[in-house]
Amino acid sequence: MPLKAGIVGLPNVGKSTLFNAITKAGAEAANYPFCTIEPNVGVVEVPDERLTRLADIVHPQRIVPTTFEFVDIAGLVKGASRGEGLGNQFLAHIREVDAIVHVVRCFTDDDITHVSGKVDPLSDIETIDLELIFADMETIGRRLDRQRKQSKSGDPKVREEVSVLEEILQFLESGTPIRRINLTMEQRDYLRDLHLLTQKPVLYAANVGETEVVQLDHPLVTKVRELAQTEGTQVVMISAKVESEIAELDEEDRKVFLEELGLKESGLDRLIRASYDLLGLITYFTAGPQEVRAWTIRKGTKAPQAAGVIHSDFERGFIRAEVIGYEDFISAGSLANVRDAGKLRLEGKDYVVCDGDVMHFRFNV
Numbered sequence: 192m193p194l195k196a197g198i199v200g201l202p203n204v205g206k207s208t209l210f211n212a213i214t215k216a217g218a219e220a221a222n223y224p225f226c227t228i229e230p231n232v233g234v235v236e237v238p239d240e241r242l243t244r245l246a247d248i249v250h251p252q253r254i255v256p257t258t259f260e261f262v263d264i265a266g267l268v269k270g271a272s273r274g275e276g277l278g279n280q281f282l283a284h285i286r287e288v289d290a291i292v293h294v295v296r297c298f299t300d301d302d303i304t305h306v307s308g309k310v311d312p313l314s315d316i317e318t319i320d321l322e323l324i325f326a327d328m329e330t331i332g333r334r335l336d337r338q339r340k341q342s343k344s345g346d347p348k349v350r351e352e353v354s355v356l357e358e359i360l361q362f363l364e365s366g367t368p369i370r371r372i373n374l375t376m377e378q379r380d381y382l383r384d385l386h387l388l389t390q391k392p393v394l395y396a397a398n399v400g401e402t403e404v405v406q407l408d409h410p411l412v413t414k415v416r417e418l419a420q421t422e423g424t425q426v427v428m429i430s431a432k433v434e435s436e437i438a439e440l441d442e443e444d445r446k447v448f449l450e451e452l453g454l455k456e457s458g459l460d461r462l463i464r465a466s467y468d469l470l471g472l473i474t475y476f477t478a479g480p481q482e483v484r485a486w487t488i489r490k491g492t493k494a495p496q497a498a499g500v501i502h503s504d505f506e507r508g509f510i511r512a513e514v515i516g517y518e519d520f521i522s523a524g525s526l527a528n529v530r531d532a533g534k535l536r537l538e539g540k541d542y543v544v545c546d547g548d549v550m551h552f553r554f555n556v
Contacts, residue, residue, distance in 0.1 A: 194487075195232070195260040196466045197288030198396075201315050203303055204296040205398040205431035207231075210263035212434035213459055231263040237467050237474070238460045239485060241547060244521055245476060246483045257474050257485035259467060262288055282326050286386050290469045291393045292462070293319060294431075297411035298400040312397070312415050320368055323388040328363045330385055331356050355381045363389070371422055394469050395419055395426045396462055404430040405453050425465050429458030473546035476517070477501070494542040498552040508556035512538045517547035 198206050214233025236256040246254050264284045285291065295312040335356050342349045355378050362372050368389035369382070382390060397412040406412075412428050419426045437445055437457055449457060474485045475497060488497050494514075499506030519534040520526075529535050544550070 194290075194470050194472065195262050195288040196290045196292050196470060197262045197264050197285055198292045198294060199264050199285060199319065200294035201296070201318065204294050204315070205298075206294045207263055208435050209294060209396065209398065209429070209431040209462075210261060212431060212438040213261055213463070215438055233261050233263075234258050235261055235463055237463055237485070237487075238456075239474060241474075241476070241517060242483055242485055245478050245517075245549070248520070248524060249478045249480065249483055249526075251478070251480060251483045253482045255482055255484040257487045259470065259472070259487065261292070261466070264288075282322070282388065285323070285388055285391075289391065290466065291391050292396055292466055292469075293393050294396045294398055295415055297397045297409065297415065297428075298403065298430075300400070310411070312411050313418060316395070316415070316418065320389065321366070324363050324366065324368060327369065327387045327389050328360065330387060331360050331363070334385065335360070352381050392424070392469050392471075393422070394424050394465055397426055397428045398431050399428055401430055401433050404428070404433055404458065425469070427458060427462045427465050429462055434459050473544070475544050475546070475548045475550050477551065478520075478549050479551075488544060490546075492544050493540065494538055494544060494550075494552075495540050497544045497550070498554065501552070504556045505552050505554050508554035509540060510553040510555055512542060513551040513553070514538050514542070515549040516545070517549060520549050 198210055200206050210231060210233065213235055214231075236258055239256060242254050242256055262284070293316065295315055296310055297312050299310050335353065338349055338353050338356065342353050359369065359372070359378070359382065362369065369387055370390055370393060374382070395415050395418075397409075397415050399406070399409055399412065403409055409428065412426065416426045433452070434457060437448055437459070440448055445457070449455070471490050472487050473490050473492075474487060477484050477486065486497070486500050488500055494512040495506045495509040498509055498512065514536045515526075515529050515534060519532075520529060523529040523532055523534060
């Protein structure tokens, strides 16, 4: 599923270092603004221990995890919406992603310059938000100019759109990102093809120093959490530098390194899962002797469309789905036991797939 989470933030907050650790793609990371100009794209695996547990039962030839894309977008600066620092180009890159991972600097280091001269995560967030707001105001302004002229024809639909756009513009002018507005479905329909930047869901990655990664009451991170709470979103505390070191280790050494730090899992695993959730995605599984595989779908997807993720023929010729709940499969210990226990269900075209469902599709084309 071609969904992308864009990594954004001010220059020198650790975006490219974090991206390198996530994807091991080797994106350039250096101590000067605009090191990243063209966005780097990396495909990452979504960590999911359920795959391993299913494989322990099925003993497949291979295990295939689900994935999605991270995009490393160059650092924005104040004035980006007016073209400062190649801002228009960077804003266009943000427009192409589905969700935003906003990396916020919560560490102090005299050797790494800060574009505003001080470490203040809330100020940094405000700077980025304002530039995205200004860009959205320009986008809505252009649409309003066109629709106001058309509204003179008396078309009630056009007049209604003008009213909605004017209301949204007022929120933006007050400094409120669209994601903080409780939009109706009707309002969302009018905004759908505008691809507004502040409407995209956001989570915050609070980048802390190497020795601060287990400091749960980190004062700067606490400020970010308080802001995130007002938006109903998540904050993942992470040390990009630590994660870049972990990424170079093999599986066994990685476990030892995490234990030494007092961590149960890497910050990257938490960030990847949080980003996956931010995109409104869930996972279902197929399990057989050839492979155990995770498949990505949006929450609320029905069985035929879920089948179509595997192949369009599956959706077009969908007959029914054989469904086993993940916990039922694990508890039974085998497909035969699942059948004997009556835990295998037959579901039709209206079935909404649940996260963790183990599925087999019947189709005819």
